[in-house]
Amino acid sequence: MTMDTAEAQRAFRNALGAFATGVTIATTSDAEGRPVGVTASSFNSVSLDPPLVLWSLAKNSLSRDAFTAAGHFAIHVLTAAQEDLSNRFARSGDDKFADVAWHCGELGSPLLDQFVARFECRTRHEYEGGDHIILVGEVVSYEARDEAPLLFHGGRYAERRPRPTATPTPTVDTEHGRFGDDFLFYLISRAHFQTSRPTRETLAAHGLGMAQYLALATLSMEAPLTALELAERLAHTGHLPDAAALEEMASSGLLTQDGDGYDLAETGRTRLIETLAIGKAAEAELATHFTAAEIAETKRVLRRIIELSGGDIPMGWRDGAAAA
Ligand SMILES: Cc1cc2nc3c(=O)[nH]c(=O)nc-3n(C[C@H](O)[C@H](O)[C@H](O)COP(=O)(O)O)c2cc1C
Structure with a gap:
């Protein structure tokens, strides 16, 4: 030739x-x-x-x-x-x-x-x-x-677009109550746990836990709220700031208190914005490891999962308002 x-x-x-x-x-x-x-x-x-x-x-x-x-x-x-x-x-x-x-x-x-x-x-x-x-x-x-x-x-x-495997591998071993690492729910939970770590660490550095953070996030959307109303809004999260925690937040200047009602103080709003920014920065770093198409596809699949598993959604999760 x-x-x-x-x-x-x-x-x-x-x-x-x-x-x-x-x-x-x-x-x-x-x-x-x-x-x-x-x-x-x-x-x-x-x-x-x-x-x-x-x-x-x-x-x-x-x-x-x-x-x-x-x-x-x-x-x-x-x-x-x-x-x-x-x-x-x-x-x-x-x-x-x-x-x-x-x-x-x-x-x-x-x-x-x-x-x-x-x-x-x-x-x-x-x-x-x-x-x-x-x-x-x-x-x-x-x-x-x-x-x-x-x-x-x-x-x-x-x-790359991998071909679907012909025989899906079993993901849950019902006999022993174990699941493999391709069990979707395990992956979603673990991904959430790991991606929210920078947020948790930032909060911990300020002496705050998830309950306090969720209180700040909820009050940024709706205020004033009493301790009871806050507890109702956050019941589904498993992170409830008790009365002592709310008083502590008020005395450290994160919240204002008027009678029974709590609202965000300026310091509380700043802390919330800072924490959200840490989450955003972690997301931006993660995105550098994926193509725009992969990110878009992941979001599409997650939105569809949310839609399919819908039902009674607590207020804090609606319209992407969830803070965690
Ligand atoms: C996708 C792709 C694959 C390439 N594969 C090779 C390769 O295998 N060997 C090679 O010498 N050049 C390859 N090239 C071209 C070199 O990267 C290119 O000539 C480079 O400018 C050489 O740099 P240099 O002249 O500064 O050494 C490839 C380029 C692209 C875009």
Whole structure:
């Protein structure tokens, strides 16, 4: 087969593009210790024992000398949310590492903080491969995370859509009263417990518990309320601020008290807004690990679950007003 026309080359490239791959960033350091990296989809596994991987680097790459001289490299399998980073590392010569979180690995290659899988490798072989060099590395350490990978197919980025498994695995062992970690209700509860941790920690740092927080949130929507009315509004949460807790909040300046009625004091409102901001910031950080499509789909599924499991919804949860 000849590749003597641009058209023939394009057709060959298109045929190769039929093979769907992940996307990686390969990194190393140059003679001055500066970080170097390129986007590479040619990564693949070679051997389990010894653990070997390979990828190929274009001979005209500006990073070629660094990769061949260093004797080590790191491979980062990118997450679905790292398309911009992939594009950045695919542009020759740019300051690719600006604003990218990384640290130096044990062999000297820069290790990026975000990835689905990361392999630190000592270069074992270099093979001639036409207009590329084939680098084979022995993996000295690796780390993998349960995140959606970025894919590349037909010259475009793509996202994984797993096929449903033919036989769903049983999630609840009724005989022993146990459930597996793919039991949806377990996942929803645990995700809530873990994602609300920054909020709980912020409150604890101010000497407040969930009951006090919910009192602040409820009073921000409806005030004044008596201790009894607050208890009614919060009964479903299992977090009830008792009379002593409310008086304590009033005396520490979080609430105002007029007769039996409690209302938010300015300090209480500030504390509530600060706590909500911590939750928002945690959500924004979490979102960096997912694509916009994944977030939208997760919200859609959760809204549908809420709709289907509806029934008698306590006031605090309505219209997204819930504070926890
Ligand atoms: C999805 C994708 C996959 C790529 N795969 C490879 C690859 O496997 N090997 C390679 O040498 N270049 C690959 N490239 C191109 C390099 O990332 C690009 O040429 C880069 O600019 C080289 O950087 P440098 O010249 O600064 O070394 C790929 C680019 C993209 C967008």
